[in-house]
Amino acid sequence: MNTFTPADFDFTLLEEGFCAHDIIEQRMKELSMSTFADLFILRLVLRITTDDSKMVFRLSVKFGATLKSCRLLLERAGELGLNNIGVSFHVGSGYTDPETYTQAISDARCVFDMGELGYNMTLLDIGGGFPGFDDSKLKFEDVIISLLSLSSYTKTFLARLKWVQFTAVINPALDKYFPADSEVRVIAEPGRYYVSSAYTLAVNIIGKKVVMKEQLTCGDSTSFISHSSNTPTDEDDGANDRTLMYYVNDGIYSSFNEVLFDPAYGLPRLHKKPKPDERMYPCSIWGQTCDGLDRIVEQCVQPDLQVSEWLLFKHMGAYSVTLSTTFNGFHKPDVHYVMSRSAWYMPYVFCHVFTDL
Numbered sequence: 586m587n588t589f590t591p592a593d594f595d596f597t598l599l600e601e602g603f604c605a606h607d608i609i610e611q612r613m614k615e616l617s618m619s620t621f622a623d624l625f626i627l628r629l630v631l632r633i634t635t636d637d638s639k640m641v642f643r644l645s646v647k648f649g650a651t652l653k654s655c656r657l658l659l660e661r662a663g664e665l666g667l668n669n670i671g672v673s674f675h676v677g678s679g680y681t682d683p684e685t686y687t688q689a690i691s692d693a694r695c696v697f698d699m700g701e702l703g704y705n706m707t708l709l710d711i712g713g714g715f716p717g718f719d720d721s722k723l724k725f726e727d728v729i730i731s732l733l734s735l736s737s738y739t740k741t742f743l744a745r746l747k748w749v750q751f752t753a754v755i756n757p758a759l760d761k762y763f764p765a766d767s768e769v770r771v772i773a774e775p776g777r778y779y780v781s782s783a784y785t786l787a788v789n790i791i792g793k794k795v796v797m798k799e800q801l802t803c804g805d806s807t808s809f810i811s812h813s814s815n816t817p818t819d820e821d822d823g824a825n826d827r828t829l830m831y832y833v834n835d836g837i838y839s840s841f842n843e844v845l846f847d848p849a850y851g852l853p854r855l856h857k858k859p860k861p862d863e864r865m866y867p868c869s870i871w872g873q874t875c876d877g878l879d880r881i882v883e884q885c886v887q888p889d890l891q892v893s894e895w896l897l898f899k900h901m902g903a904y905s906v907t908l909s910t911t912f913n914g915f916h917k918p919d920v921h922y923v924m925s926r927s928a929w930y931m932p933y934v935f936c937h938v939f940t941d942l
Contacts, residue, residue: 627667627668628668628669628670629662629667629668629669629670630669630670630671630672630673630708631650631655631658631659631669631671631672631673632648632649632650632672632673632674632675633649633650633651633652633655633672633673633674633689633692633693633696634648634649634650634651634674635649635674635675635676635677635685635688635689635692636676636685636688636689637676637677637685639685640676640677640678640679640685640714641677641678641679641846641847642677642678642679642714642846643677644675644676644678645675645677648675649674649675652692652695652696655695655696655699656699656702659696659699659702659704660702663702663703663704668704669704669706670704670705670706670707670708671706671707671708671709671710671769671770672693672696672697672706672708672709672710673709673710673712674689674692674693674710674711674712675712675713675714675774676712676714677714678713678714678777679714679846679847683754683755684754686711686754686755686758687754687755687757687758689711690755690758690759690762691758691762693709693762693763694762694763697709697763697769706769707768707769707770708769708770708772709763709769709770709771709772710772710773710774711755711771711772711773712773712774713773713774713775713776713777713778714777715773715775715777715778716777716778716781717777717778717779717780717781717782717900717903759771776903777903777904780902780903781900781901781902781903782899782900782902783902784900784901784902784905784906785897785898785899785900785901786835786840786897786898786901786905786918787856787895787896787897788833788835788853788895788896788897788898789833789834789893789894789895790831790832790833790890790891790892790893790894790895790896791832791833791834791892792831792832792892793829793830793831793832793890793891793892794829794830794832795827795829795830796827796828796829796830797826797827798825798826798827798828825867827866828866828867828868828869829866829867829868829869829887829889829890830868830869830870830871831868831869831870831871831887831890832870832872832873833871833872833873833881833896834873834915835872835873835881835918836871836872836873836874836879836881837872837876837878837879837880837881838872838874838876838879838909838910838912838913839872839909839910839912839915839917839918840898840901840905840906840909840918841872841881841905842904842905842908842909843904843905844880844881845878850881851898851899851900851901852882852885853870853882853885853887853896853897853898854896854897854898854899855887855888855896855897856894856895856896856897859888863888864888864889865886865887865888866886866887866888866889867885867886868884868885868886868887869882869883869884869885870882870885870896873913873915874912874913874915875913906918906920
């Protein structure tokens with residue numbers, strides 16, 4: 586953990602031509618030579634870059650060292666008397682190519698093999714970004730379930746409940762580059778995986794606009810509303826003569842921040858099941874702020890809903906409430922905890938399952 590504070594540095598050195606790198610190195614040297622050196626155990630993990638070109642949220646553009654620079658960094662750390670205990674990486678989030686993990690693990694192996702530099706590396710951190718729900722483009726089960734850290738009881742328990750299909754992209758790579766006898770501890774950061782499906786967001790329709798397809802003239806300006814060829818319409822019942830714009834009490838400045846990076850973030854579900862013969866219309870869904878970019882869904886199909894009705898967005902647990910703001914004076918969404926009857930009794934079931942094992 587980084588325990589350095591601003592008080593630990595003399596920033597007047599910057600005015601004398603020294604850079605921040607020089608100040609940090611000097612501070613480390615002072616600590617290593619002090620009478621309290623034994624109290625300071627600096628253990629480093631070298632983060633490497635990955636090919637995240639296919640990811641929605643790219644992290645290697647900001648973080649990580651290239652393989653070419655790893656040797657130089659490890660040599661410099663050795664000169665400073667620092668101990669590098671492992672390698673970490675993060676392939677990004679919202680990915681479509683699980684094979685990215687294979688290359689990243691292979692690259693990590695290359696760093697581990699720089700053993701002639703005197704390091705005994707025993708830790709590999711494969712990062713996070715794993716999808717947390719089944720209807721995502723790529724299921725978590727298709728990416729990773731590491732059996733190395735699971736006890737026989739846990740394996741049996743998971744197999745009985747069929748919660749997890751033990752298919753993997755990561756496991757073969759780990760078996761190849763970091764087999765069990767390598768005694769390397771493998772960890773991950775599955776935050777999104779745990780929290781995505783834990784939240785469902787309910788938004789209320791606070792405004793509605795019906796836009797007819799024909800030419801609209803307003804003063805000296807003329808605008809046309811047209812539909813692309815893939816817009817769902819109903820030629821027979823005249824549902825394609827208009828498009829509906831719904832305004833809801835949430836938006837990209839609150840729970841839908843990720844829409845800015847992934848326009849296909851998610852589609853809403855109706856609070857009440859529509860009638861089988863209910864007419865459907867092409868529509869868009871907008872946030873409540875004054876920003877014209879505050880659009881949640883560019884195109885979807887919904888019935889003719891009214892103001893005060895509700896729409897539901899599932900899998901909103903990751904990077905939603907934590908990133909929300911009060912822009913334009915709107916409040917952050919309230920959080921209500923709900924548990925089904927079956928979930929309420931689940932701990933009781935777990936207890937008996939493990940007892941039976």
